[in-house]
Amino acid sequence: MSDTIFALSSGRPPAAIAVVRVSGPAACGAAQALAGRCPPPRHASLRTLRDAAGAALDRALVIYFPGPATATGEDLVELHCHGGRAVVAAVERALAAVPGLRHARPGEFTRRALENGRIDLAQAQGLADLLEAETEAQHRTALAAAEGAVGRAVGGWLDRLSAIAAQVEAQLDFADEADVEDAGGYDPAPAIAALLAEWRATLAAPSVERLRDGVRVVIAGPPNAGKSSLFNALADRDAAIVTPIAGTTRDVLEAAVMRDGIPYRLTDTAGLAEATDDEVERIGIDRAATAMAGADILLWMGAPVEAPAGAVILAGKADLPGADHTGADLAVSARLPHTIAALWALLADRAGAMLTIDGDMALRQTQRDRLAEAAAALDLARRTTDLLIVAEQLRVATRPLAALLGKDATEAMLDALFGRFCLGK
Ligand SMILES: Nc1nc2c(c(=O)[nH]1)N(C=O)[C@@H](CNc1ccc(C(=O)N[C@@H](CCC(=O)O)C(=O)O)cc1)CN2
Ligand SMILES: Nc1nc2c(ncn2[C@@H]2O[C@H](COP(=O)(O)OP(=O)(O)OP(=O)(O)O)[C@@H](O)[C@H]2O)c(=O)[nH]1
Numbered sequence: 143m144s145d146t147i148f149a150l151s152s153g154r155p156p157a158a159i160a161v162v163r164v165s166g167p168a169a170c171g172a173a174q175a176l177a178g179r180c181p182p183p184r185h186a187s188l189r190t191l192r193d194a195a196g197a198a199l200d201r202a203l204v205i206y207f208p209g210p211a212t213a214t215g216e217d218l219v220e221l222h223c224h225g226g227r228a229v230v231a232a233v234e235r236a237l238a239a240v241p242g243l244r245h246a247r248p249g250e251f252t253r254r255a256l257e258n259g260r261i262d263l264a265q266a267q268g269l270a271d272l273l274e275a276e277t278e279a280q281h282r283t284a285l286a287a288a289e290g291a292v293g294r295a296v297g298g299w300l301d302r303l304s305a306i307a308a309q310v311e312a313q314l315d316f317a318d319e320a321d322v323e324d325a326g327g328y329d330p331a332p333a334i335a336a337l338l339a340e341w342r343a344t345l346a347a348p349s350v351e352r353l354r355d356g357v358r359v360v361i362a363g364p365p366n367a368g369k370s371s372l373f374n375a376l377a378d379r380d381a382a383i384v385t386p387i388a389g390t391t392r393d394v395l396e397a398a399v400m401r402d403g404i405p406y407r408l409t410d411t412a413g414l415a416e417a418t419d420d421e422v423e424r425i426g427i428d429r430a431a432t433a434m435a436g437a438d439i440l441l442w443m444g445a446p447v448e449a450p451a452g453a454v455i456l457a458g459k460a461d462l463p464g465a466d467h468t469g470a471d472l473a474v475s476a477r478l479p480h481t482i483a484a485l486w487a488l489l490a491d492r493a494g495a496m497l498t499i500d501g502d503m504a505l506r507q508t509q510r511d512r513l514a515e516a517a518a519a520l521d522l523a524r525r526t527t528d529l530l531i532v533a534e535q536l537r538v539a540t541r542p543l544a545a546l547l548g549k550d551a552t553e554a555m556l557d558a559l560f561g562r563f564c565l566g567k
């Protein structure tokens with residue numbers, strides 16, 4: 143039998159209300175210990191909470207949810223207390239004094255929900271993402287995942303894979319008995335192609351990480367071009383040092399900016415000098431190159447002829463008389479707010495498209511890797527007429543999908559996932 147856990151499950155005090163949850167076989171006993179008796183199931187009862195010595199701790203709403211039809215699958219008690227620090231500390235102290243009770247670890251309520259079969263792995267991950275959601279797209283996709291959308295989609299794919307596999311096996315058996323090369327009949331190609339097209343569409347959608355971390359916008363170009371000034375203007379604070387000295391920025395600087403509901407990760411880089419014997423500057427340039435390679439949108443402040451392919455070419459210091467804008471996509475200056483607004487419009491245009499999701503399914507990178515693995519197997523199956531190879535690749539494709547649903551989740555993996563949760567979840 144598992145032990146009984148408790149934790150503050152609402153926001154940190156001070157708050158108007160603090161919800162302390164207790165989950166496990168001793169939950170009802172804990173309510174009895176603090177509130178005098180365990181209230182009738184699923185009714186909010188106003189009770190005075192007392193410690194073991196009888197001292198009043200709070201007047202709180204107490205709710206008892208008998209398992210297994212609860213969020214954790216266990217008996218669950220909720221204490222809706224006043225949200226002061228001392229109230230919560232005293233209630234937690236009183237709970238810790240009840241035999242069989244201990245404080246929960248981060249994510250332990252959700253972990254129990256998983257272990258008790260109340261949710262699958264993709265739902266647990268969706269819940270973690272829901273708690274971190276800041277944008278509308280994150281909110282929508284994480285809620286769908288928490289409600290089981292990812293699990294249902296993958297389950298549907300697994301069903302279709304096994305239906306195709308069953309037909310292929312039947313065909314192979316028949317060919318065996320009839321002892322003919324091609325017994326005719328079932329052609330798995332259309333069903334495989336349809337499944338593969340669906341997976342590729344899913345893989346083309348942005349990942350959970352992209353939705354969460356934002357679009358990576360990297361500012362790069364020669365020294366003294368005005369990169370850091372632009373970075374500061376976009377970040378709307380003095381994040382980077384600006385001086386007239388070429389080579390001021392040495393390291394890669396990052397700023398997270400939310401603009402019009404789109405999350406961005408802005409990166410300022412060291413100026414790309416031709417040749418340098420300064421060790422620090424050389425490392426800075428190496429780092430700039432790495433940042434540029436990882437950019438979703440690269441803003442190039444420099445000569446158009448030197449712009450990397452695909453970069454947005456910015457003509458800097460547009461406020462200076464005689465500034466040359468030839469070949470640039472946009473003329474900008476940290477000193478001209480309307481040029482910064484125009485740059486934001488350009489960024490929103492490109493970034494918005496990168497974060498667009500048609501349905502409500504976004505996969506995490508680890509889930510995407512597994513789907514890509516399955517897609518590679520299916521692609522092999524699609525490219526052959528040898529039914530033995532088709533059958534084998536269909537089997538290969540099921541493994542990563544089953545893993546995505548948590549069929550082989552290791553302790554280390556679960557520890558990593560639930561360690562990310564906040565306390566009380
Ligand atoms: N006060 C409070 N609010 C909360 C939670 C909570 O634990 N306490 N939740 C924290 O997770 C979320 C709600 N999640 C829940 C998930 C599953 C079940 C559940 O298993 N319910 C039963 C009975 C449903 C019913 O009464 O209709 C079931 O589905 O069988 C309940 C809540 C968000 N709001
Ligand atoms: N007139 C004008 N001066 C600017 C503008 N942007 C930057 N400067 C000036 O140009 C100089 C270099 O600016 P930075 O923003 O540090 O340039 P940088 O590209 O980051 O330079 P490094 O970090 O050395 O590569 C500073 O003296 C700035 O004040 C601008 O839009 N107009």
Ligand SMILES: [Mg+2]
Nearest residue numbers: 369370390391
């Ligand atoms: Mg700089």
